[in-house]
Amino acid sequence: MSNNHLDMFGLSGKKALVTGGAVGIGKACATALAMAGADVAIVDIDDKTGPKTAEAMRQFGVNSMFVKCDVTSKDQVQAMVAAVVQEFGRLDIGINNAGIAILGGDEDLDQAAWDKVIAVNLTGAYLCSQAQAQQMIKQNDGGGKIINTASMSARIANCNASYDASKAGIVHMTKTLAAEWGRFNINVNCFSPSYLLTPMHASTPLEARECIRNLTPMGYMERPEDLYGTIIFLASAASNYVTGHDLLVDGGHTLNAWLVPLGREVPPRVSPEEEIVQLKKDLDAMEVPYDENGINEDLHPEIANAFKGMLGLD
């Protein structure tokens, strides 16, 4: 290592892949890796938007590729890692981020909805972690970094059972794999965002955003950019002695236990207009229309309805 200790955050020459990388949190992960110098593969089921995201990564002067893959299929996951290694020559960083929510009350939710959420969020991350570890072990030259996307929903009840349980499963799976694979110099960690403005939240009503801001000590809604530092830390040598950890990135949202919002002494660092810059770029790439607030009620009507119900709107 050079005398410049910030070099420990550099990812130059590293080879990475991100699942669910086309938009949202996955695209933010890929952007952070590319900014730090890693070649990065965008892996996604969406083969319309994914190639555009891979193209966008090249602006950082790194190599990028798109691989279509449904993370619930072991065959597709194995073929996806093989395709990345064929192009990049090796794999150093795997970010397992593809995830979905199917909202609805648990008293009458279909089993198919439970099965689908667990299959994508938990089984998908497991199959990807396994395929990535197999490659890193085969390389036998320094291990690697596996990073899973969990959620604050792993610690609190804010969605429904399938989603919240899938994310709690991610946190504990991360610990177990970290304990097992430390002997190969593989770090396994996860990170937990709160409510984050991605296409998943493009139908969330303005009133809900305001409510979330008021209940979040940092005073604004989380943006994809707010994860860049976390991702670079967990992917780089800076986190070499951190493993099995769940890094909560929630602006203090889950700390909130006041009976009323505390109000603010100074304006938040990020304005409501700045919250939606990346969201609008993602919706443009998906060719999805939206209003001036970045809202498209038709993209996730069930999420819109759930928030409206909670807030007593129409």
Ligand SMILES: NC(=O)c1ccc[n+]([C@@H]2O[C@H](COP(=O)([O-])OP(=O)(O)OC[C@H]3O[C@@H](n4cnc5c(N)ncnc54)[C@H](O)[C@@H]3O)[C@@H](O)[C@H]2O)c1
């Ligand atoms: N947005 C939030 O508020 C929030 C908060 C905490 C955690 N998360 C988690 O972050 C991850 C990303 O969420 P997001 O908000 O960016 O969601 P998003 O819906 O905006 O994007 C998800 C991406 O995953 C892809 N995908 C879905 N199913 C797939 C599959 N079977 N195989 C491969 N790709 C698939 C989609 O095509 C899409 O590109 C998820 O695991 C989610 O649970 C989101």
